[in-house]
Amino acid sequence: MRDIAVVASMQRQEPSIDNESEVEYMVPLMHGVKESIGITQADVGFTCSGSSDFIAGQAFSFVMTVDGANPVPPISESHVEMDGAWALYEAWVKMQMGEVDIALIYGYSKSSGGSLRDVLATQMDPYYVAPLWPDAFAIEALAARQMIESGKVSLERLAEVASRSREHAANNPHAVRTAQKSVADIMAESPIMDPLRPSDIPASADGGCALILAAGDRAKELCERPAWIKGIDHRTDAHTLGVRDLTTSMSARIAGEKAGVGNDKVDFAELYAPFTTSEVLLTDALGLGDDTVINPSGGTLGAHTMMASGLIRIAEAAQRITNGDGDRAVATAGSGPNLQQNLVCVLEGE
Amino acid sequence: MGYQQDPKVKPAGLSGEVSLPAALADVELVQAVRTPAAIDYIATPGASLSAYLRGMKQKKILGDVCPVTGQVFCPPRGVSPVSGQRTTEMVEVADQGYVESFNVTRLPIKSRPDLKPPYVSAWVVPDGSSTGSIALVAGIEPEEVRMGMRVKAVWKPDDELEESAANILHWEPTGEPDVVLEDLRVIGNPDGTAGGAQ
Numbered sequence: 001m002r003d004i005a006v007v008a009s010m011q012r013q014e015p016s017i018d019n020e021s022e023v024e025y026m027v028p029l030m031h032g033v034k035e036s037i038g039i040t041q042a043d044v045g046f047t048c049s050g051s052s053d054f055i056a057g058q059a060f061s062f063v064m065t066v067d068g069a070n071p072v073p074p075i076s077e078s079h080v081e082m083d084g085a086w087a088l089y090e091a092w093v094k095m096q097m098g099e100v101d102i103a104l105i106y107g108y109s110k111s112s113g114g115s116l117r118d119v120l121a122t123q124m125d126p127y128y129v130a131p132l133w134p135d136a137f138a139i140e141a142l143a144a145r146q147m148i149e150s151g152k153v154s155l156e157r158l159a160e161v162a163s164r165s166r167e168h169a170a171n172n173p174h175a176v177r178t179a180q181k182s183v184a185d186i187m188a189e190s191p192i193m194d195p196l197r198p199s200d201i202p203a204s205a206d207g208g209c210a211l212i213l214a215a216g217d218r219a220k221e222l223c224e225r226p227a228w229i230k231g232i233d234h235r236t237d238a239h240t241l242g243v244r245d246l247t248t249s250m251s252a253r254i255a256g257e258k259a260g261v262g263n264d265k266v267d268f269a270e271l272y273a274p275f276t277t278s279e280v281l282l283t284d285a286l287g288l289g290d291d292t293v294i295n296p297s298g299g300t301l302g303a304h305t306m307m308a309s310g311l312i313r314i315a316e317a318a319q320r321i322t323n324g325d326g327d328r329a330v331a332t333a334g335s336g337p338n339l340q341q342n343l344v345c346v347l348e349g350e
Numbered sequence: 351m352g353y354q355q356d357p358k359v360k361p362a363g364l365s366g367e368v369s370l371p372a373a374l375a376d377v378e379l380v381q382a383v384r385t386p387a388a389i390d391y392i393a394t395p396g397a398s399l400s401a402y403l404r405g406m407k408q409k410k411i412l413g414d415v416c417p418v419t420g421q422v423f424c425p426p427r428g429v430s431p432v433s434g435q436r437t438t439e440m441v442e443v444a445d446q447g448y449v450e451s452f453n454v455t456r457l458p459i460k461s462r463p464d465l466k467p468p469y470v471s472a473w474v475v476p477d478g479s480s481t482g483s484i485a486l487v488a489g490i491e492p493e494e495v496r497m498g499m500r501v502k503a504v505w506k507p508d509d510e511l512e513e514s515a516a517n518i519l520h521w522e523p524t525g526e527p528d529v530v531l532e533d534l535r536v537i538g539n540p541d542g543t544a545g546g547a548q
Binding site: 017018019020021022023024027028030031041054057058064067068069070071072110113114115118119122126127130131 | 383390391392394396400427429431433436
């Protein structure tokens with residue numbers, strides 16, 4: 001296996017970006033991340049992005065953003081209709097094949113233009129479920145109910161997750177939900193999709209993230225302390241909700257094992273956990289203990305930009321390693337209803 | 351484990367004939383289902399396209415200037431497709447230009463019942479723009495349309511103008527001498543200069 005590391009990243013998240021198109025706000029990130037380490041598109045061997053036409057409300061919405069990747073002369077490029085973390089995975093595979101030494105990855109969405117809760121219904125089974133337009137929060141509330149009734153989690157524990165996320169988010173300039181709330185405050189909230197309360201649901205944002213992967217010596221040249229990808233794997237559970245135990249995540253557990261999460265101490269974890277329940281589920285599936293700081297950025301409860309949130313988890317974990325805040329981190333990305341798909345990435349500094 | 355080890359052996363559940371309840375025995379199979387789906391979006395066109403659309407209401411065609419090469423891109427998208435840089439300056443281009451290429455469509459298209467064949471779709475480069483865009487050319491027999499032909503925009507009546515590119519109904523000949531396209535490599539190549547049009 002080749003040694004591949006995250007060497008730079010840049011992100012922007014806001015409650016809504018009203019005066020710029022996706023390409024207009026992504027270009028400063030796509031160029032800025034290259035400029036921050038002194039490279040140009042000519043140094044980039046592969047460019048890969050993640051976004052969704054269903055969120056943009058426009059067919060082939062990603063092609064406009066490719067203009068910002070500077071494809072003159074033509075570049076090697078690919079796109080996934082997935083979170084940017086899966087674009088990172090595609091780039092990582094290409095780099096493992098030895099074809100490329102530096103890759104640019106980006107993911108973005110501006111979900112404020114539509115109702116994300118409705119848009120997400122379109123990812124359900126198109127014959128029996130999607131025509132009923134199930135609300136995305138209601139689908140998660142089904143899992144939350146099971147978790148609570150089965151004793152896997154309590155409303156108090158979920159409130160602790162929400163309160164701590166707000167505390168961490170207060171130190172993150174990109175977070176959009178930073179108002180502090182105590183566990184008691186959150187316990188007093190009226191549920192919006194019983195048993196889920198406002199603090200249990202993701203803090204929706206517009207924005208994106210651009211990130212650079214580099215291999216071997218190139219990574220060491222470009223970054224004083226690269227965040228080396230020591231393991232990465234992604235798994236999918238069955239699409240039909242009825243065949244899954246929604247109180248656990250087998251896809252996250254297997255991806256975590258394959259990525260080697262348990263091989264050593266984990267200093268911190270950036271988990272793609274849109275709901276407080278998702279965080280409990282993932283912490284359990286990955287076997288993370290009390291010695292691991294969960295979501296130091298505030299996670300997706302602090303800011304959740306669909307199609308970028310997973311990539312942002314990797315960027316946040318990598319940045320902390322590069323800064324020397326820790327030596328070993330786990331980042332996850334997720335997709336689909338009730339975290340149907342999970343990607344787990346283990347990052348280490350030297 | 352529930353896995354079938356020999357892939358050539360059918361699972362037990364598929365080995366027999368499919369049997370339906372008697373009540374369904376003669377029912378015709380469902381050939382199709384309709385599940386209408388619609389989602390409303392509020393599109394935010396962004397800074398550059400917003401300015402372009404506002405310009406259209408005043409019968410002005412705006413383009414973006416590439417901060418690296420100085421080329422003008424119309425319609426504008428807020429980013430230079432050549433340098434990849436965010437554009438910050440806009441300029442007005444003319445509502446006259448020339449035909450860089452064209453085709454004659456002789457078949458009706460379902461989504462535009464208003465277009466009666468034969469009609470001309472052209473790649474029109476407005477004066478002052480480095481690139482062209484797709485446009486209709488009318489007011490001339492299709493057989494007489496030429497590459498290099500000078501054309502001008504035909505706008506909707508002033509009281510019907512909106513923030514829309516549809517304000518230009520079509521382009522028609524000006525009667526000026528053709529632009530001599532001496533070097534066809536200028537087509538699709540905004541680095542080139544195109545006769546007297548710039």
